[in-house]
Amino acid sequence: MCVIACVTALGGGSMRDVLLGHYPLTWVVHPEYLAMTAGAALLTALCAHRLRHLRKVFLLLDALGLVAFTVIGCKVAQQMELSLPVIMITGVITGCAGGVLRDVLCNDIPLLFRSELYASVSVVTASVYLALDDFTGTSNLAVPAALAGGLALRLLALRFNWQMPKFVYRGDWH
Template identity: 50%
Template structure:
């Protein structure tokens, strides 16, 4: 990520805040499972950087991002361990935390799209790259904590990622400048996500009981 254009610089700062916030959400999940400090660090790491790792693996993009940025590793592990100290104060910060998490979702999605675009993948893969970056960290967190991934059942989350990626690609196809496009897509995605949280918007559920298989 070369931080040249203002919008991309801002996106990079948001990225750092977001991986810290994701690491904290991972640490809280680990705490609910009564893991030790090492488990907390691993879940924090996986939640924050796992999505990008899976994206890089699937796109065949080596070396994988964080292996060239030790500072990301230190950041997310520090954020995870710090959470064990400040967790008792965090209930008051619920709203701040949800906003940071939402910013992360949108920033991760845009970054994931950019990465796949630079590698000339087809459009559907670019969108999936954005979504994988946005949501796979949370999926890994939930699998390691032995629960059905929340992203499959919660308020609009993956859908926001999809919408952001689609908007970004549409504006790009329409010739909008990348910096402006990034800013618009980010703002629109964040707004959609916050509205979804406030209104408890959900996708329809598919419930199937027959167990014949």
């Protein structure tokens, strides 16, 4: 369980750091991130039998991680003075990759590859953050607005089962 938790929490940032050549990896510089993640996983394992709505708790935490890591990824790419498209993609990779790695390790189809609003929430979160950061010139408004907007969108999508359209092939080509 600790391995899955650490891969989920640190995988997106690690992938971002490797792709951008941002060394050493963030969790290597800040090993407390690894310790906090492992501690949270152990605490969750100990308390799991008491959590009646465990699935909802995990979905909420996953949504929080998605939007928070998206904004963190954008901020790291901004600090590296990368172009706007690269900043956006970096945010989405940071937000989504940990969850993809978790799902693959758990032998599940990653949420990213289903019709759920997941990567699109990350894109919206990054867009709100970058637009407000550019418009206001500060992240003081951009960060909380992006986090609140992205979290609200993801939770509403879960609550009302909003999904992306999917291509369905029917019939022969001729």
